[in-house]
Amino acid sequence: MIMREVVTPKENFLMAIRHEKPYWVPCPLFDNSIIIIEHGLVERRNEGKDAWGVMWKTRETRSGGFPVFHPIKDPDEIDVYSTPSPEDPSLLDDAKRLISEIDRNNVVVAGDNGWGLFERAWLLVGMERLFLWSFLYPDAVKELIEKIAYVKIRLTERLIEEIGVDMIMYGDDWGMEDRLLFSPKWWRVFIKPWQKRLYRIAKDNDVLVYQHSDGKVEELIPDLIEIGVDILNIQRECNDWYEIKRKYGKRITLWGGVSARTLDHGTPEDVMREVKECIELGRDGGIILAPGHSLKYPKKNLEAMREAWLKYGWFICKKSSRRN
Secondary structure (H helix, E strand, O other), rough: OOEEOOHHHHHHHHHHHOOOOOEOOOOHHHHHHHEEEEEOOOOOOOOEEOOOEEEEEEEOOEEEEEEEEEEOHHHHOOOOOOOOOOOOOOHHHHHHHHHHOOOOOEEEEEEEEEOOOHHHHHHHHOHHHHHHHHHHHHHHHHHHHHHHHHHHHHHHHHHHHHHOOOEEEEEEEOOOOOOOOOOOHHHHHHOOHHHHHHHHHHHOOOOOOEEOOOOOOOHHHHHHHOOOOOOOEEEEOOHHHHHHHHHHHHHHHEEEOOOOHHHHHOOOOHHHHHHHHHHOOOOOOOOOEEEEOOOOOOOOHHHHHHHHHHHOOOOOOOOOOOOO
């Protein structure tokens, strides 16, 4: 664990989010600045059925379960489909036990409410059906997304009210490697109205909004800023972080920067180069250093990431104030 005499990891993290010059580039993997709290609603399984009725099966142990059954086969079924209840008191039992053991002066408490509106919609009906129905039966698709949104909204409310989280983490994969999975217009019609509601609950309670998406999603950044996102976890290999920083400045913080591809298949030197590039971007705040994905990586590359962060990522504190 890395300790600091002048500011706590939480204080340093918040400085970076405010685009103030941090004492070091925050790196939750190594500085323990974040603890992630999860609700108990089962959104995915390695094997078996999740809380929404989607069946999962493990095809490759490293990446976990893959959806093999979508419960809604006809648009007429959307009206009668029953979503899981977000009101079960036991959903936050584990979170409450964990939060009671945390020193909240030192860490940012983040509530994970991933598996977003688009992902859950296609998981329920299948990707091809979702896009086909959005053209043939747009009202049915809007109803489906509204049903999903009400569950996610209530989970966000409970994480704020019962846990008192500092940040809500949303996740929804909107991109492929070189473009969006849909047109920006499609996203603005079907996803944005409810995404805005999800963000607004957090913003009204002074809670930070974090959004993850795989793929190239730069076209959506102006919309995301408009509706209140604070932190974007997007892949640097797909999105031009330098241009994003230049164009949007202090309106957005970027999270990640060390690609899963490099951590998985690159050399330690490749990893150290990416870390150094991210650190240069984050000297005046606005960068949270992290792997692009939460996967299992070769130990030597994780160690290279840590070494580069320790070597290049500390700006204000003297090295003598650092303790490994």
